[in-house]
Amino acid sequence: MLHNIAILTGGGDAPGLNSVIRAAVKTAKLQYGAHVLGIQDGYEGLVQKADPWRLDMPDVAGLLYRGGTILGTSNRGDPFHYPVERDGKIVKEDKSKELMECLNDLRVDALIVIGGDGSLYIANELHKMGAPVVGVPKTIDNDLSATEVTFGFDTAITTATEALDKLHTTAESHHRAMVLEVMGRDAGWIALESGIAGGADVILIPEIPFSWDRIYDKIDGRRKVGRKFSIVVAAEGAHPSGGDRIVVESADQTHGLDRLGGIGQQVGYEISQNLGMDTRVTTLGHIQRGGKPSTFDRILATRFGVEAVHMVVKKKFGHMVALRKAKIVYVPLEEAIGKQKFVDPDGQMVQTAEAIGISMGR
Ligand code: F6P
Numbered sequence: 001m002l003h004n005i006a007i008l009t010g011g012g013d014a015p016g017l018n019s020v021i022r023a024a025v026k027t028a029k030l031q032y033g034a035h036v037l038g039i040q041d042g043y044e045g046l047v048q049k050a051d052p053w054r055l056d057m058p059d060v061a062g063l064l065y066r067g068g069t070i071l072g073t074s075n076r077g078d079p080f081h082y083p084v085e086r087d088g089k090i091v092k093e094d095k096s097k098e099l100m101e102c103l104n105d106l107r108v109d110a111l112i113v114i115g116g117d118g119s120l121y122i123a124n125e126l127h128k129m130g131a132p133v134v135g136v137p138k139t140i141d142n143d144l145s146a147t148e149v150t151f152g153f154d155t156a157i158t159t160a161t162e163a164l165d166k167l168h169t170t171a172e173s174h175h176r177a178m179v180l181e182v183m184g185r186d187a188g189w190i191a192l193e194s195g196i197a198g199g200a201d202v203i204l205i206p207e208i209p210f211s212w213d214r215i216y217d218k219i220d221g222r223r224k225v226g227r228k229f230s231i232v233v234a235a236e237g238a239h240p241s242g243g244d245r246i247v248v249e250s251a252d253q254t255h256g257l258d259r260l261g262g263i264g265q266q267v268g269y270e271i272s273q274n275l276g277m278d279t280r281v282t283t284l285g286h287i288q289r290g291g292k293p294s295t296f297d298r299i300l301a302t303r304f305g306v307e308a309v310h311m312v313v314k315k316k317f318g319h320m321v322a323l324r325k326a327k328i329v330y331v332p333l334e335e336a337i338g339k340q341k342f343v344d345p346d347g348q349m350v351q352t353a354e355a356i357g358i359s360m361g362r
Contacts, residue, residue, distance in 0.1 A: 003109055007055075008112070009069040009071050014289060015155035025060045035056075064298055076256070078118070111133050112134055163284055164200060177277050177280075184236060191234065201232065209239055210240055212274070247260060
């Protein structure tokens with residue numbers, strides 16, 4: 001018999017989180033007559049022993065298409081390295097025992113963790129300590145190797161593609177080079193797929209360190225045949241051959257991962273200096289993470305939410321849902337975490353881009 005399930009959202013948000021929460025609450029209620037307790041602000045809510053939110057059907061009405069997460073999320077609540085103030089200094093302490101106590105006090109059958117690599121890593125550590133945990137992967141970066149796709153990615157590339165469509169018309173009017181910097185951390189999926197869909201002339205991704213000359217050749221080549229404007233998409237982790245990605249804030253400062261950004265500005269500056277071309281730069285930023293999930297993401301998030309509850313009933317703790325060959329499968333967290341999925345520089349998607357004349361900067 002299933003009675004209570006706790007659910008939390010951890011790490012950066014992604015469009016579709018609310019759709020997972022809605023699907024989990026509905027499945028728990030309609031299929032098993034069980035309750036769902038929403039933990040506020042990721043693991044932080046458990047460490048802080050904050051009162052959970054008992055989610056009933058009216059609480060999830062209208063959630064399918066709402067961006068963000070009604071539960072709140074946090075990048076800084078790692079219970080194993082929890083920041084606390086001691087004598088005026090911030091130090092990291094292990095608060096996992098407090099978290100386990102809180103979970104026991106809540107008397108839940110399981111905890112569903114919806115998160116990226118970091119949150120799922122913590123979920124696996126808690127599982128090793130005996131917590132009945134199941135995972136639901138999310139990230140707009142689509143860089144988890146255990147699942148063919150994560151929800152949030154489709155919405156992010158749709159947003160980036162729409163931005164490229166808009167940049168195209170103004171670039172053409174003004175005969176400018178337009179650079180769009182997109183997210184993705186160390187993976188180039190968002191840049192590559194939105195670049196193909198949005199008709200970019202140059203796509204720069206972290207997996208293919210670029211040559212400045214190849215970028216100039218492409219843009220200048222276009223000018224010579226009368227194409228006076230060009231569109232460049234740069235992934236935030238892209239970098240020139242022999243150079244490094246640009247880090248805005250280091251992992252120490254963010255209590256987590258390096259924060260990237262700025263390559264778009266650098267590419268724009270170099271194009272204008274070296275080609276004498278009027279150039280403008282747009283950094284798409286968190287617009288990629290906000291707003292309504294796309295149809296694809298709503299469906300994937302709903303399937304993940306439903307299966308996460310079934311997984312709890314089957315007691316497949318220490319596992320996460322994943323999409324493989326159009327089917328939802330269960331993958332051990334141990335196997336899934338820490339294995340990133342990068343763009344293959346010689347793979348079909350890059351070949352497709354190059355076949356139609358897009359420069360990958362090499
Ligand atoms: O992992 C998702 C992501 O949006 C990355 O693409 C980006 O580098 C990062 O998170 C931004 O994180 P933050 O919300 O902390 O600025």
